[in-house]
Amino acid sequence: MSQLRGWKELPLGAVAFRLSTDYKTGDWRALKPVVDHNKCVKCMLCWIFCPDMAVIWDGEKIVINYDYCKGCGICAHECPVKAIQMVPEFEEG
Amino acid sequence: MAVVTPKVPPEKQTLLNVNGDEAVAWAVKQSLVDVVAAYPITPQTIIVEKFSEFVANGEVHTEFIAVESEHSAMSACVGAAAAGARAFTATAANGLALMWEILYIAASLRLPIVLAVVNRALSAPINIHCDHNDAYGMRDSGWVQLFVENVQEAYDTTIQAFKIAEDERVLLPVAVNLDGFFLSHTLENIRILPDKVVHEFLGGYRKIPKVKVDYFDEEVPLTLNPAKPLTFGPLDLYDYYFEHKMHQVEAMKNVPEVVREVNEKWYEISGRRYGDGILDTYGVEDADIIVTVLGSTAGTVRYVVKKLRREGKKVGMIRIRMFRPFPHKEIAEILKNAKVVGVMDRGISFGSYGQSFLDINASLYDLKERPILVNYIYGLGGRDASPELIEKMFKELLEIAETGVVKEKIRFLGVRE
Numbered sequence: 444m445s446q447l448r449g450w451k452e453l454p455l456g457a458v459a460f461r462l463s464t465d466y467k468t469g470d471w472r473a474l475k476p477v478v479d480h481n482k483c484v485k486c487m488l489c490w491i492f493c494p495d496m497a498v499i500w501d502g503e504k505i506v507i508n509y510d511y512c513k514g515c516g517i518c519a520h521e522c523p524v525k526a527i528q529m530v531p532e533f534e535e536g
Numbered sequence: 537m538a539v540v541t542p543k544v545p546p547e548k549q550t551l552l553n554v555n556g557d558e559a560v561a562w563a564v565k566q567s568l569v570d571v572v573a574a575y576p577i578t579p580q581t582i583i584v585e586k587f588s589e590f591v592a593n594g595e596v597h598t599e600f601i602a603v604e605s606e607h608s609a610m611s612a613c614v615g616a617a618a619a620g621a622r623a624f625t626a627t628a629a630n631g632l633a634l635m636w637e638i639l640y641i642a643a644s645l646r647l648p649i650v651l652a653v654v655n656r657a658l659s660a661p662i663n664i665h666c667d668h669n670d671a672y673g674m675r676d677s678g679w680v681q682l683f684v685e686n687v688q689e690a691y692d693t694t695i696q697a698f699k700i701a702e703d704e705r706v707l708l709p710v711a712v713n714l715d716g717f718f719l720s721h722t723l724e725n726i727r728i729l730p731d732k733v734v735h736e737f738l739g740g741y742r743k744i745p746k747v748k749v750d751y752f753d754e755e756v757p758l759t760l761n762p763a764k765p766l767t768f769g770p771l772d773l774y775d776y777y778f779e780h781k782m783h784q785v786e787a788m789k790n791v792p793e794v795v796r797e798v799n800e801k802w803y804e805i806s807g808r809r810y811g812d813g814i815l816d817t818y819g820v821e822d823a824d825i826i827v828t829v830l831g832s833t834a835g836t837v838r839y840v841v842k843k844l845r846r847e848g849k850k851v852g853m854i855r856i857r858m859f860r861p862f863p864h865k866e867i868a869e870i871l872k873n874a875k876v877v878g879v880m881d882r883g884i885s886f887g888s889y890g891q892s893f894l895d896i897n898a899s900l901y902d903l904k905e906r907p908i909l910v911n912y913i914y915g916l917g918g919r920d921a922s923p924e925l926i927e928k929m930f931k932e933l934l935e936i937a938e939t940g941v942v943k944e945k946i947r948f949l950g951v952r953e
Contacts, residue, residue: 447775447776448776448779449779450779450780450782450783450786453776453779453780453783454747454748454749455646455707455745455747455758455783456645456646456647456707456747456758456768457644457645457646457768457769457772457780457783458747458749458758458766458767458768459749459766459767459770460749460750461749461750461751462750462751463767463770
């Protein structure tokens with residue numbers, strides 16, 4: 444993380460000075476979706492339902508983009524074959 | 537202030553017999569406004585009603601958006617202005633209250649929207665008449681607030697408002713306040729400038745300021761443009777929000793000089809000016825008693841000041857034309873030699889004083905010798921402020937000057953017990 448800028452260095456109108464893709468928002472996550480590719484039938488329901496477009500099709504299989512996944516669990520909930528498990532991001536205690 | 541022959545002499549200006557609302561509509565018509573989004577509310581309705589006629593007749597290029605609420609009206613103006621348009625809307629009282637959260641957004645995104653506020657009392661009980669508590673309610677939203685005294689000034693100031701708002705030193709939205717019914721529905725003969733002169737005064741269509749962001753090598757226009765995308769109003773937490781508020785603080789500092797310049801420039805063109813653009817004074821030079829007032833009541837106060845002056849009383853008045861940013865230093869400079877100051881507020885912050893009183897009180901604190909200050913709350917819900925009532929106030933202030941005794945710091949002028 445670069446040093447925080449002073450107000451004199453910021454652009455007019457409070458517009459973002461960096462691209463939105465530069466801001467990684469995945470660190471909000473408490474639970475992390477983990478895909479079992481042996482179970483996955485590639486129905487793409489998770490890709491459709493993900494509110495953050497954090498499910499990506501890499502040409503062969505689905506991949507979770509952990510830079511933006513907030514861990515909401517919608518993908519795991521919608522998966523018809525229970526191929527996605529929500530795993531705690533951190534060890535308890 | 538030197539007297540000059542106006543570029544457009546009075547005889548070359550068109551005489552119109554219009555009310556305050558129509559005068560604002562005419563000003564907007566001549567100001568090359570791209571988008572008007574509005575919702576009707578008394579006593580503002582005539583502005584957009586008249587303007588929609590101009591649109592229907594093809595007399596303007598403006599996109600007229602009929603919205604479902606004032607919240608939407610201001611939202612549409614924010615979107616339009618962010619896309620680079622010159623945008624205008626008008627409202628009053630409850631409508632302004634419904635706009636509230638978007639007012640803050642317009643100001644912090646630095647969008648030079650112009651809003652005509654036809655001052656009216658807030659409910660309950662429901663009342664459609666003049667009161668300044670609606671405007672005082674948007675005091676802290678980051679808007680420039682100008683108050684006019686008559687219909688001519690409503691026309692002049694609406695055009696000036698675009699010039700002030702879009703000045704690169706300012707880039708803030710401007711609210712033009714005119715008193716409900718006293719101005720909005722009262723006919724007056726006014727003079728308007730030729731379209732071409734107004735266009736030249738404004739420099740044509742709106743110019744878009746430029747901005748530098750990390751991901752473009754060069755400065756880009758501060759607009760919603762898919763070819764050069766910018767993110768407006770994103771999440772901004774404790775790490776940057778405070779810095780962005782400083783931008784608004786700084787922009788406000790530049791407003792007085794721009795308002796003064798625009799007032800003078802308008803004078804050169806039209807022959808009309810309003811004090812120095814910020815404060816409009818009468819008889820203050822040697823006055824022991826000075827009354828401050830906003831809006832149309834200033835005409836009545838001036839009348840009473842003239843009458844009392846003829847009787848040999850050393851009285852004067854200040855009309856506060858620019859309420860935000862508040863001219864603290866300028867007003868202190870005038871009031872420092874007075875003995876007693878009466879501050880008239882057509883509104884009140886319940887549990888405190890009238891809103892202009894708070895600012896004037898703050899303006900005077902640093903003076904070594906301060907005048908006595910009395911707050912007069914008057915005219916709520918359109919209650920008439922007659923010359924007799926104002927004369928009664930001056931008599932009280934003269935008595936205080938003599939005795940030095942203030943019985944009540946806050947007085948309610950013209951209310952029944």
